[in-house]
Amino acid sequence: MVNPPTIKEIAKKLNISTSTVSRALHDHHRINILTRIRVQKLARELDYEPNQKAIFFQKRRTFTIGVILPDLSEFYFSTAISAIEDASTKHKYSVLLGQSHDSEAREKHIVECVMNQRIDGLIISIAKSTKNYEHFDLLKRYGIPVVFFDRIPDIPDIHYVACNVETGTVQAVKFLLQNGHRTIGMLNGPEQLYSCRQRIEGYIKGLESHPLKFDPSLIVSTDLTKEGTENAMAELLRLKRKPTALVCFNDNVTLDAIQYARKMKLKINKDISFVSFSNQPMINHTAFPPIATIEQFPYQQAQKATEVLLELLSRRDENSTSPFKKITVQSQLAIHKQQK
Amino acid sequence: MVNPPTIKEIAKKLNISTSTVSRALHDHHRINILTRIRVQKLARELDYEPNQKAIFFQKRRTFTIGVILPDLSEFYFSTAISAIEDASTKHKYSVLLGQSHDSEAREKHIVECVMNQRIDGLIISIAKSTKNYEHFDLLKRYGIPVVFFDRIPDIPDIHYVACNVETGTVQAVKFLLQNGHRTIGMLNGPEQLYSCRQRIEGYIKGLESHPLKFDPSLIVSTDLTKEGTENAMAELLRLKRKPTALVCFNDNVTLDAIQYARKMKLKINKDISFVSFSNQPMINHTAFPPIATIEQFPYQQAQKATEVLLELLSRRDENSTSPFKKITVQSQLAIHKQQK
């Protein structure tokens, strides 16, 4: 068991200086072709590979981006990390990972950790509970670019890539109206999430196309737990005007809601229909699938976020201040074929 | 926009040497309480945080582990990475990520990359196509511990944590026999995977409990694509003795297989029943779910792998050679309640 070889070692074996070795390895133009060959040959024999840590250390760049997501076991985020890794590898960047588990404290801690690792940039989807954004101040002070992804904070002057779920929600409501539904409910997520407010906006705009008046009691929130969803469902089903269709926050909420509806002896797609926000492809194989899904394209979104960050990083060399990138991917309604 | 503060900066401002600053920050015992306080106060004011890269650089340890998995968007692996991140964060280790996308070449390249980043250790689930293990030789030579996870190579003297799918398969076959099935087929994955060979072993052992003779033509392989699965299914259904039950490689294969069976007008759970290897919880909500699932506990498995690696890393300091850890998690059959 040995340590990885260094240029010093090569230099000693060849009785030349380390700088010559360094130059030879980099195909410096004013170097003796012979020494270059000798050096490169020995380097190959020793399996020499430059110690990136040392290089990064002196160059003060790590070619590593930090990625902080709430929970990697969620389909949406695992798709995202997959895309981020793909995109950054393509540009010779590495990915340093962290999960906030939707805790603000943990998020803060991870931000500090990746910063101490001197990442070049950060992609982050903020925790549900995050209200305070001070932990990003230091990043700003040190000029480490941050691209917010999907769950974006409501503050100015940031780069972000997010999905506009409003358009998809509008489409969903219109689609339901076209299919004869006149009492459309919304089973929404926590209202502090920007995307939940977008869902509400979309819901309202969708109704505007129709002489139907907006009834706020048709919008209820769940904390995303099964119990929360059941409570929300109970509330909706207690209404005088029971909804015949529901737009639900995501697939898991939809499944829980459908299960509850069935327990209440409602016929799915007859007494009540569902529209989901897509997380998982398997939703189409479920026993009582939603009739439509609002697709959010997590892979494309995350890929875009990575590209934005990498461009910021390359621009940084020319120390031109780039304007804030605010990129929105449009969500889109996908109508499912009915299973026989 | 400034650079992060360094001990040098603090030293200059306080007119003391950098080593004094360093000691003060580390609560060195033989340091003036006053200077210590002054240093720590200033450090706090400047938001000083040690540059881990510099520390790691000179300590020759990075407190970073590399993780290479085939595809992070697969449920099984996203659960794994989630567990690995959780466990390593707990021990102040960071995670450097890579996806092989089941390509041996890419896997090799990523191994080189993480090695050049001087990771302290590696957790890897090898690519389907990997036949050659030379890219791990360098890691061995440099004493970087590797823990193989789930997809383990068939070579001696390695650390690994894997799931024994044989036991679960035995249970599955016995369960099917108990339920009256007498022609049980297996829709297996690529045979070079160790776990596929385990499935076959389990299949054979399961049959041994019964005076039924083993018919090799009841075992077919798919390359995991939908088309491959359909071809495999066609082959099985062409047999004289058509299987009344199938043990399928994983959830996706199972879904494709079920879809194909339905297209062939077979009644699921009547003409033919399915047992799956679990990837996703949602499988229980599908329209025609398998009657049972062999659970592999990816979270626990990955957590264990991380703990093994971290222990190796801590042991390394006492340069005692640790024996090869070969840890096997038992898979387990979970029988699904029939949906009404």
Added chain:
DNA sequence: CTGTTAGCGCGTTCAA
């Protein structure tokens, strides 16, 4: 108790 010095591995002047 504190300062000086050296070195981790590398690239990059500046000099020769």
Added chain:
DNA sequence: TTGAACGCGCTAACAG
């Protein structure tokens, strides 16, 4: 065409 010297930020051995 090459080598010597320096510095990136930090710790540690040694000297005071």
